[in-house]
Amino acid sequence: MIPAAFEYYRPKDIPSVLAILEEHGDDARVMAGGHSLIPMMKLRMAEVPHLIDLQDIPGLSDITVGETITIGAMTTQAEIIDHPGLAEAAPIMREAALQIADPQVRYMGTVGGNVANGDPGNDMPGLMQCLDAQFTVVGPDGERTIAARDFYEAAYMTGREDEEVLTQVSFSAPSGGYAYEKQKRKIGDYATAAAAVQLSERGGLCAGASIAMTNLSDTPVFSEAAGAALIGTAVDASAIKAAVDAMLNDIDPTEDNRGPVAFKRHVAGVILARAIERAWSRV
Template identity: 30%
Template sequence: MRPAAFEYHRAASIEEALSLLAEFGEDGRPIAGGQSLVPMMNLRLARPEHLVDINSLELDKIERTGDTLSLGALVRHERYFNEPLIAEHFPAFLDAAHWIGHPTIRRHGSLGGSISHADPSAELPCVCVLHDATIVARSVNGERRIPASEFFISAYVTALEPGEMVVAVELPIPQRKQHGAFIEIAERMGDFAVIGIGAVLELDGDTVLDARIACAGAELTPVRAASAEQFLKGRQLTEEVAQEAGQLFAQSVDPVNDYRSSAEYRRHLIVQLTSRTLMRAMKSKA
């Protein structure tokens, strides 16, 4: 369990990184924290011929530009906890961060790394889909801005082209105060979710003005709950309504069935966790 041979390149600038990635195409991979890529390499499930180390690039900024919060690809997970802009505008994101891996992984794992790895049960891809994030990818050919809903194509497959890498994730800052929560169920703390649900609510009292719900672990990519979101609009959020929203969401997905969890169980969890997450989001108002 040691990696196959590769060539190592430390990029001093984004331009250099992109030109190296362009040169290597399919055979090149950027490496940041390495928390997802290196295990795959050690198991020889991934064998890039060139690694482009992007750790020294200045891609670790969290900044607000107008109505957008931009997070650099190299922002490490543990920073989400100390970022007032996330706490204020993206409570579901903050809530989700608690479920990511273990302390050492949170310290080194990066936002760009997690979403490029695109594990179907990971928290951050789900958060991106939940918040209608835009994934900013760059290559020597320029920048592409990809909506999260189009970025995740399948399990471990993204819209990134060879030579392209994620440089930032942009989250639209909501106009009005939003309430959010994220809950997941995993066999053990820190494991990838069997099901994880994120919810964002805009409320007037108990009445839902706008709702967004997304799920990790059900399908090969994070999924949104269009019908449940629509259903919630204008309704007073009660336990019953939340349950019903969960039912609607569960009916709209086609959960995977694997040796760990059956599709029925996943579907059931979607109902329960959607309902709980909505109630948790609402209670966070207090």
């Protein structure tokens, strides 16, 4: 449980980070909170000769709330939970953050770290897809924006280039009913299945629906078909079943220590139905 030897860097600005990445190439990795990378290094599942810690870079923990919500990549889950403006403008963020791991992890774990490494078990990637978030990355060629729904390519593979750093996430302030529902084996565990749902209503019927699920494929799953199954309905039992069936067609779980495929699909259906019901009750 001891990592291989590495050089440790704690730069003061993004240009310095990019310079180190450019100098050392694939031998350098950026660390945000460290809860994914450090355990892999200790187990020698990842060897990182040059480790770049982002803790000292100013501005990466800022939260701006307005018509567009912007959250710096180094914002911790605890800071999301404690921010009153964010809790009012996007309560699903707080609801999801409270279900991530445990308080010790939430005080160090960051939004950027959660979304950037492409771990299909992380909570924020699916939530960001539900919210149609945009990710800002900075590299040698400047700044660019990648939609969360286009960012994840496969497990641990994303649209961010190796020499780029994710600096913030942003999304339009959501409205209507919301829910983040998660089933896990124990406190601190990854989800067996989790669902992020945002619903809007007009005239007693569902006018808009955005649904994404976590840890049921090698990427988070945003299902247009599941949302479309609810639009124009009173979100009754038959509509919810149609949405669940649509999502089950889009996921592709694999057997692991959280259970066989049939069990995971069952849990996914139960969790999604609960999330839709709770979101609709909050519209």
